[in-house]
Amino acid sequence: MDRLQAEQRVEQLNKQLREYGHAYYVLDRQAVPDAVYDQLLHELIDLETQYPDLVFPDSPTQRVGGEPLSGFSKVTHAYPMLSLSNVFGEEDLREFDRRVRSGASGEVEYVCELKIDGLAVSLLYEDGKFIRGATRGDGRVGEDISANLRTIRSVPLKLNETATIEVRGEAFMPKGSFHQLNEERESRGEELFANPRNAAAGSLRQLDPRIAASRNLSVFAYGAGGDGSNLPVAGHEETLRYMESLGFKVNLEREVCRSVEEVLAYIEKWTEQRNELAYEIDGIVIKVNSYEQQEELGFTSKSPRWATAYKFPAEEVVTKLLNIELSVGRTGAVTPTAILEPVRVAGTTVQRASLHNEDLIREKDVRIGDQVIIRKAGDIIPEVVAALTEQREGTEEPFVMPTECPACGSELVRIEGEVVLRCVNPKCPAQITEGLIHFVSRNAMNIEGLGEKVVEQLYREGLVKDVSDLYKLTQEDLLTLERMGEKSASNLIAAIDTSRSNSMERLLFGLGIRHVGEKAARLLSEEFGTIDRLMTASLDELTAVHEIGEKMADAVVTYFDNEDVQALVERLRDRNVNLAYTGKRVRLAEGETVFAGKTVVLTGKMTQLSRSEAKERIEALGGKISGSVSKKTDLVIAGEEAGSKLDKARDLGIDVWDEQRFLEELHD
Structure with missing residues (x-):
């Protein structure tokens, strides 16, 4: 290949790799398999090695970070990066709305966006090329961190058109990357980062860009420097769409609201759902959409009058x-x-x-x-x-930690390899009471009406000494308890009776065997079918079960070797408690069910199953439930009033089922 051919191929590879990278890092969609991307990238690296003068600043190979810097130079922002005023509750927000409507002509609409908990940055482009990136600093003067920002894959090095623009954005570290980083630091004995925001800020202020390149940071663009008059747009929502067309990653979870009630509904939604996001947010940003109205409202000395930030309650x-x-x-x-x-x-x-x-x-x-x-x-x-x-x-x-159990006075011991002190007295009243509370809980035997206070009373009065005693209670027994009326007693006896027919995995989880959670209880129940068969299973048989490790297997064997436990199982049998698995028997080998190995997101309201029941059924069929839609999502099941997750799934081309289709698959 001569130089001219090499130049043409380098240009072609740059274009292809930019498109594939944009799809992956900005649109959360994988355009080609990793192997194809890697092959093209290696071809480009080889050509750039052979012809160093063909290494362009916007080449995908320039994302890895160069040599360490000696320091950061100062950058004066062409337009100040002002901070926003804050509101902390409904009344504050309504007051902000009243001021806006009294100062602006015509109908007002707001753009509501998630307030990403990260580090504000400025990205400067000239003729479509990335020139410089800087921190916010004091709002007027920041630090040049261009070398670090270049390593972030969601920051385009070349725009889709030859625009000259300053883009404002928030650099952040996704939760998954944060946890991975802290695990790596812990394994090396290094100090852990307190939260993703500190980790992102620390990464971008490293003098060695290679460190930033290794941290898997991202940037959401949220606006442009200046008043927007130099852009082909009339308002903020249009600006966000325009920036998206240029190649920037823009948060899709935004909403245009035409009243303060709609703004409050948006705030309520994300106050409840923020923990499902793949990144941290600390509030909601509310901006007047129209640039003309923004100009009318103007600024105070510190912040714009046309925008505010609703801050979530302090954490x-x-x-x-x-x-x-x-x-x-x-x-x-x-x-x-x-x-x-x-x-x-x-x-x-x-x-x-x-x-x-x-x-x-x-x-x-x-x-x-x-x-x-x-x-x-x-x-x-x-x-x-x-x-x-x-x-x-x-x-x-x-x-000073005591040496005796505060509940029964037995000596406390520390088991080798553990940090907690334990009471090993099986007759300890506190352990028995907590075990009873766990047994009747929603995810175990789900006995409605048996709350902590009732359980504590039953134990204190000597009516229940272990979980089997629950199944010999009578209505007369319950009526001796404080604040227990006839109707409540009757309902509770009915709930206890209903729980007798629960499938084995609920009972197994309810027994509280160490290391055996809900998922393990289901896997063991499905594999062995009955408590009797599980009780006689060997260590080798248990560890042969998918996802059951040695520690868990040893805990199961030890538990059922106990004569008191064997006697308890017999009492449960005598009291007609089901000891067999009655769920759908499905092996979890990938490919055997439609859900096996799939990442599934549930959104909206289900009418025939609760959210927890749907989750349980999918996991029983080998699926994995996720709280947010991303490029890794295989399937979205949308109930009534499904919102942004459904929109995002459609944007990403992810398969979407309604509840009826979901139920049909379950019953196949």
Whole structure:
């Protein structure tokens, strides 16, 4: 191949690889198999090695990061990167809406977008080519991090047209990449990043671009520098679509709203669903759509009057640690719990938080009386992150873990390889009560009406000593309990009776065997068919089951070798509790069912199955449930009122079924 032919081939390869990269990193769609992409990339590398003068700045080979920099130079933004004002509740938002409508002519519509929790960046292009990238800095002067931004695959190095434009975006680290990074750092004994935002910021401020290249960062474009007058658009939503056409990654989960009620509905939706996203968000950005109205409204000295950020309730707050209490779980694990001065965090009032174990208390040097940082995200149990040691007054007391079980007085032991202390007394009342609560829970035997308080009363009154005793209760027994009326007692007896016919996997999970979760209980039930067969299974037979490891197998053998457990099973049998698997028997080898090996997303309302039932059925057939739609999704099952996930699935060309089609496949 002569030089002219090489030049033509390099140009062709650059074009192809840019298109494939755009599909993968921006549109979340794989245009060609990895092997094809890799083959073309290697061909380009070979040609560039042979002809170094054909290495262009926008070549896909230039994403790996060059030599370390000596420092970052300063960049003055042509248009200031102003911060937004914040609102923290409905009344604040309504007040913002009133100010906008009083200051703007005509009907107002807003564009609502997810507020990505990352690092704001500016991307400058001239004649369609990436020239420079910078941090926000103080809003007027930032740092030139072009070398690091070049490594991010969702940042186009060449636009789809020869536009001169400054694009504003948010650089972030996806949750999956964050967890992987921290696992790698932990294995090397390095300090962990506190959250994805810190990890992204730390990656982009590395002087060695190769570090940024290894961190799998991404960027969502959210606007353009200036007032938009130099763009072929009349408003913000059009700008986002225009940037998408240029090749930028733009968040699809946005919505145009024509009233404050629609804005509030959007906020409510994403407050509930934000934990399903593949990236962190810390609020919602609300912008007036029309550029003409934006100009009318103008700016304050610090922020635009036509935009605001609704901030989710704080997920990290400071409060006082009043005491540390111990609780004993169903497996005997003794867990310290922080008792706190009540404080609002993530929208709820918190008075208790997890301290995990004695080692963590010692490592973080948490003392009774300390001011501590509490973190809560979504439905996650609040935890103590750190003690503010610099605020100590000298009256704080170190916590000393007791040597005896707080519930039964037995000696606590630490099993080799574990960090928790355990009570190993099988008659410990706390363990028995917690085991009963687990047994009746929704994901186990699902006995409606048997809440914690009722279970504790039943045990305290001597009516129930183990799970088999639940099946000999009478209505008269229940009527002796506090606040238990005839109707409630009758309903509870009916619920207990209904649970007798549950399939074996619910019973197996309810028994609380160590290391055996819902999925393992289902796999074991499906494989062995009955409790009797499982009780006689050898270690080799158990480890031969798909996804059952040695640790879990050993726990099952040890559990059923116990004479008390064998006697318990006989009592359950005598009380007509089903001990067999009655679900659909499906082997999980890939290809044997329509769901085997598939990643499935459920969205919208199901009318004939609950969300948890649908999830359970799909997983039983070898499928994997995901909370968000991406290029890795194989199938979306859409119920009534399906929203953005359905739209995204259609955009990505993913197979979509309605509930009826789903049910037909289940019954085949």
